[in-house]
Amino acid sequence: MTRYAVDPVRNALIAYWSTGVGEIATTVAELPSGPNALRLATCLTELSQACWRCYTHPASAAEQQGPNSIGWHRQRERDAFSTVVPALTRHRRPLNGARSSTRVEEMAHRVARNLYALKAPPLTARITTEVISELAAIEQAELGDLRARAQQAVILSREDASPLQVAQADTILHRHPFGAEELFTRIEPTAAAIAAAHWLHAATIATADQIRLHPAQILTEVDRVKALAQDSLAEIVGAMTAGSSPWQAVMPMIRNALHVAEGHLRGVTEAKHRITRAEDLIARAHDNHPELGISMESVLLPMTPINPTRPALDLLENLLSGIRGCWVLYTQYADTFSGREADGDPARHRHTEAFLTEVRQAAAARRERLL
Incomplete structure (x- = not known):
């Protein structure tokens, strides 16, 4: 996912993401003065995280499908990509406390509220372009093409594979x-x-x-x-x-x-097998070395x-x-x-x-x- 930060020296919004061998950073926009810039950076990071989760947890990989299932909810999150840009470009004050049906849409509205508070139309335009690029990178990664900005997918664990x-x-x-x-x-x-x-x-x-x-x-x-x-x-x-x-x-x-x-x-039966094996090992260790005081309570079981x-x-x-x-x-x-x-x-x-x-x-x- 892309993370966003404020460079206080230049008063600029910075975006950065991993390439597998380091981080790439780019300047998104100059910022107006005021405390709302950090909130904007935080909301943009959370929006990116919500959107990239649609990549790492695709609906097709869910074990349950059908109405109100995990797969159904994941597909709603992915479909909410279409609501992101309209939320940012709406020319009226976003409502505080308005209920959103998905995490993606909720985070888009939070970004929009912060942009409205900053009252800088050029900034809104730059942020909208930035978010469009981020969504395009996710869609590109979904197709198995990890060039350019989509390269950040190389550090993400996915529930499916291209x-x-x-x-x-x-x-x-x-x-x-x-x-x-x-x-x-x-x-x-x-x-x-x-x-x-x-x-x-x-x-x-x-x-x-x-x-x-x-x-x-x-x-x-x-x-x-x-x-x-x-x-x-x-x-x-x-x-x-x-x-x-x-x-x-x-x-x-x-x-x-x-x-x-x-x-x-997930997989309670396998967890029980792990616990049983650990108990056997601890019992043998205790019999062989009682002076060590090894017990189940003292062991961290992965x-x-x-x-x-x-x-x-x-x-x-x-x-x-x-x-x-x-x-x-x-x-x-x-x-x-x-x-x-x-x-x-x-x-x-x-x-x-x-x-x-x-x-x-x-x-x-x-x-x-x-x-």
Whole structure:
């Protein structure tokens, strides 16, 4: 989303958004003097947040559809885009306390009331142009085109994924199976995570063939991946090994994390399993080390294996870490069985090339499951 701030030195309204590798800032307009400028900046930020939520939580991704369902309410929010510009350009005082049927429309009216209080028609014109650009960026992102201002979508976790973006991420990973900056600056992270799950599965297959293990067992052998990341990767690889598509393996985890971020627990059965496993681990730890005084009350139990404040990006980073972990494991075993440890870097280069070749072959053989 775009955030707005006031530059007090120039008395100007500033807009800025993320590109995945930093922030871009632009001057929106000069401001008249007075205390209302900060309120205007706050309302514009909240309007952008409400509108971008229509992108991250599309109606099509809601599990419930029909009148008064979650999907129905989300579609009303998206349809309210058409009310934003008329609210800003209305040539009369916006009513205080007027009820709006959607959050998007409510925030548009708040911006309009602040513009009216500033009594600066040129400012209203500039703000209207700014808001039109922001809405256009969201619509562009919905189509899977993250160029220019729509690039800010690269830091947002979405409850759905653009097939175009998944295909683009797959192309990047074919060139760079260990990942590349393009994944974080050109691709929405949910789509990138779906493609990366496909490539991690291919990496576990290539590594399993090398060390004679089942693909689902590979990640337990990787010691370069943090514990929570291992949980998320094992869950995804296990689901895909059982026949799930990358989309089916990735999306429930991201959606659950998004629910947790908003204070909701989705999947009570899974939560019970997590609590039961934690209780078993704590009981064993208490038996082995009673002096530590470990109890359920002293343990922080994560409700999701990925960071709920940035679930898609966190999962993407985990998946790429898993691919690199498979490579380390593959080359270690290749060195051992080839008897060429003394060969040093040349041997590692050969093993790396063999690993990448086998991963690309495994990914290509299952590409129809990705798209």
